[in-house]
Structures are given as structure tokens and as C-alpha cells.
Amino acid sequence: xxxxxxxxxxxxxxxxAATESGVxxxxxxxxxxxxxxxxxxxxxxxxxxxxxxxxxxxDGTRLTEANVLVQYIADENPDGGLMPKxxxxxTKMQSALAFVATELHKGFGPLWDxxxxxxxxxxxxxxxGKRFDEIxxxxxxxxxxxxxxxxxxxAYAFPVINWANFHQIDLKQWPNIAAYxxxxxxxxxxxxxxxxxxxx
Ligand SMILES: N[C@@H](CCC(=O)N[C@@H](CS)C(=O)NCC(=O)O)C(=O)O
Numbered sequence: 239x240x241x242x243x244x245x246x247x248x249x250x251x252x253x254x255a256a257t258e259s260g261v262x263x264x265x266x267x268x269x270x271x272x273x274x275x276x277x278x279x280x281x282x283x284x285x286x287x288x289x290x291x292x293x294x295x296x297d298g299t300r301l302t303e304a305n306v307l308v309q310y311i312a313d314e315n316p317d318g319g320l321m322p323k324x325x326x327x328x329t330k331m332q333s334a335l336a337f338v339a340t341e342l343h344k345g346f347g348p349l350w351d352x353x354x355x356x357x358x359x360x361x362x363x364x365x366x367g368k369r370f371d372e373i374x375x376x377x378x379x380x381x382x383x384x385x386x387x388x389x390x391x392x393a394y395a396f397p398v399i400n401w402a403n404f405h406q407i408d409l410k411q412w413p414n415i416a417a418y419x420x421x422x423x424x425x426x427x428x429x430x431x432x433x434x435x436x437x438x
Contacts, residue, residue, distance in 0.1 A: 240264040240294040242275065242284065245435040248343055249291035250397035252307035253435065255390060257427040259311055259318030265434060304343070305335040308390045320390040334384055334391040341369050342398045349405045363407060370399075370412045377414035381421065388425065396422045 241256070241263045243249035247270070256263045267276040273288050275281055285292045285302060293301045293310070301307060309332070312320035322328050348354040348362040373395075376383060383391045399419060402409050409416045422428055432438045 239296060240266055242266045242268050242281070242290050242292040242294070243435065244268050244270045244290050245437055246397065246400070247290055248304045248394070248397060250431060250435065251304040251394035252291050252293055252311055253431045254393040254396065254428055255308040255311040255318075255320060257430045257434075258388065258393060258425075259315035259320060261311060261315055261318075303339075304394055305339040308335065308393050312390045319387065320393065322389075331384060331390055335394060337369075338391060338394045338398060342366070342395065345369060346398065346401050346405070349401070363405070366402075366407065367411075370402075370409075370415055373399075374412035374414045377418050382418070388422070392422055396428065 239256075239261070241249065241252060243253060243265055244267065253263065253265075268274070268281050268290050269276075270288075270290065273281040275284070282288050285300070287302070289302065291302070291304055291307055293307050295301070301310060309321060312318060316323070322331055345362060345366045348358045354362075373383065380386050382388050383395055396419065399409070399415060409419060423432070429438065
């Protein structure tokens with residue numbers, strides 16, 4: 239399987255899901271400004287949306303959407319334990335993944351957009367802060383977002399929450415999140431993904 243990624247982006251979600259599941263990926267780096275792969279290919283020809291992550295299966299099938307890719311990798315490799323097996327557990331995990339996708343991942347959108355007005359950015363930070371309040375509360379009683387075990391939602395939440403560091407959002411305001419980020423980043427398989435992306 240081939241993962242088109244950019245270092246530190248949301249593509250780290252399927253990357254971590256893979257390392258945590260013991261899956262070896264072929265990584266293809268994409269320059270998201272030029273929308274060119276490291277091989278010089280036009281990335282728009284691979285994904286017309288221009289987005290990473292894109293997972294290419296060995297038969298050439300191309301899959302997108304970070305929250306779905308982590309589920310695909312987890313489901314293909316059930317021994318990794320990243321997705322619950324029972325229906326209610328899976329539904330809860332999907333709910334948590336959708337929350338990360340729509341509230342956190344897209345919540346950062348205006349902060350990455352150079353054309354967004356200052357008021358829009360400030361409003362985005364306020365809203366993200368409310369979401370962080372909620373996660374901080376959850377993490378008061380458990381080690382990871384869905385319980386005491388690392389799971390699919392952590393693979394996605396970790397790189398997205400980390401973007402706070404690029405936008406002057408001090409995670410120390412949410413001590414349980416700050417501790418969680420340390421805990422996740424210390425995991426050997428997360429370190430493996432960070433190193434592979436050239437971030438260590
Ligand atoms: N809906 C997509 C969005 C992916 C996305 O936002 N990717 C960003 C990096 S984190 C990107 O590739 N941006 C490049 C661009 O906007 O051209 C998903 O959830 O996977």
C-alpha cells in the first residue's frame with residue numbers, strides 16, 4: 239500500500255494507524271504548495287482535490303478521507319486493536335472520528351487559510367478552545383480519547399491537535415491534553431511515524 243502524505247499533516251493519521259497495526263506503507267511525499275509528488279508527478283492527477291492523505295491499495299484502488307483510512311487500516315488488521323469489534327463500540331468510535339474530522343480538523347481550517355480575516359481566525363480559536371475543553375474533560379478520567387487503550391481516534395486526533403503549536407494555541411491551558419500529547423508522542427510506533435516523516 240502506498241500513502242501519499244505531507245509531513246505533520248492529517249495524513250499522519252493513517253500513517254500512525256499503519257505503524258500501530260504493524261503495516262508497512264510505501265510513503266510518497268507531496269509538496270502541498272506545488273501539488274507535486276517527490277517524483278515530480280502532478281498530485282492533482284492523482285487526487286483532483288489536491289489533498290493528502292490518499293491511500294493507494296496494491297490493486298490501484300485509491301481511497302481518501304483521513305477518518306475513513308484509519309478505519310480501513312484498522313479493519314484490515316484487527317490484531318492491531320484500533321477499532322472495536324462490536325457494533326456499538328464501532329459506532330462510538332466512528333462518532334469520535336467524525337468529531338475529529340468535522341470539529342477539530344476542519345475547525346483549524348481558517349487558521350491555515352492566509353486569506354481568512356483576523357476575526358474569523360479568532361472565532362475559530364474560540365470554537366476550538368471549547369472542543370479542547372471537552373476533550374480535556376474526557377482525558378481527566380482516561381489515558382486516551384476512547385478509553386484507556388490507544389485506538390483509531392488517537393491516530394487522527396494526535397496530528398490534528400498538534401497543529402495548535404503552529405497557531406499560538408498553548409496546549410498547557412488544557413493540562414490533560416498536554417499530557418496526552420506527550421503520552422501519544424512517546425509511543426514507539428508513533429515515534430516510528432514521526433521519524434519516517436522527518437519530524438524527529
Ligand atoms: N477531507 C479530507 C481533507 C484532507 C486535508 O485537509 N488535507 C490537507 C492536509 S491536512 C491538504 O492536503 N491540503 C492541501 C490543499 O488544501 O491543497 C480528509 O479528511 O482527509
